[in-house]
Amino acid sequence: MPEIRLPVFAGPLELLLHLIERNDLDITAVSLVAVADQYLAAIHRDGSVDTDALAEFVAIGAKLLYLKSRALLPRPAAEGSSAPASLEDDAVGEELVGLLHEYRRFRQAAEELARRQAAGLRVYPRQAPPPELPPGPGLDGVTLERLRQIMLEVLNRRPAAAVPRGVVRRDPVTLAQRLADIRDRLTRFGRLSFRALVAEARTRLEVIVSFFAVLELWKSGACEVRQERLWGDIELVAAESLQPAHA
Incomplete structure (x- = not known):
């Protein structure tokens, strides 16, 4: 709050x-x-208004204005009142001083x-610890090593294809095709x-391509992998962007 400079006083309003x-x-x-006038000039000079200081100035100024008006304006004595005017002034002054003291306490x-x-x-501090929630289904136990083991199990159950004689044709299944196929299934069925998925492969190469396609979808966030129990089957769940639309 700015300082006030008057002929009889110089200093802060407090x-x-x-x-x-x-x-x-x-x-x-x-x-x-x-x-x-000095307070308003200080506000214009600073270019900003402190709401707390403004409220304090208004409160103090209102009490000073009330005190000065009671001191300057004549007041007729109340009918039937025998108390002298000086005693009434003292009572008013004490009341205002009490209000000022109350303002100071607040x-x-x-x-x-x-x-x-x-x-x-x-x-x-928290009075009680947060409740323990049961763990939900997630990726516990699902690792790249577990995916590799499942792929090897499928490969071991399927005999190696005989090497054809003559011209060896390139397998038509590519990683891009397998990615599109799995993504399409996730979009239609959700999981x-x-x-x-790897058991339907006809050759070892298709198993490997399917494995890398699943890894790519998992890495890109297009699907999640979940395993309900240890050594159980792994389920591919489509992300929200691939979830099938329901009518």
């Missing part, structure tokens, strides 16, 4: 309030118009809350059996 509370400064000698409480918040005292 000090002005403190001096008036102690009766060290006559409120009638303080120009509240000059106080407001301000100190706000400062203490801000200090506690900055110190992290508003964080409370596939890895064991059944």
